[in-house]
Amino acid sequence: MEDDLNKQRTRWKLYDLERQGWGYLYNEQAQQAQKTFENGVKIAQANQMPCMELFFEYHICQVLVYYTYDQKAAVEPKSPFRGFISPHTK
Secondary structure: OHHHHHHHHHHHHHHHHHHHHHHHHHOOOHHHHHHHHHHHHHHHHHOOOHHHHHHHHHHHHHHHHHHOOOHHHHHOOOOOOOOOOOOOOO
């Protein structure tokens, strides 16, 4: 029962981070949004939640491509998920 409660708290924390990250983007604070999404990746990894990890990696890629215009960083394989988009970017 307590394990379920901890997982639910983690899900709510991740939900809050996602909302907070998009709030930064709406206020044109792309770097802060990226850091927030990176925190989401770390929490998802620590709690063995690969779907949530992919979810936050996707948001990081969105920030890099659409807000900071750093396409190269978006496809570099810094995580198991990033880099699968195009392995021929070098």
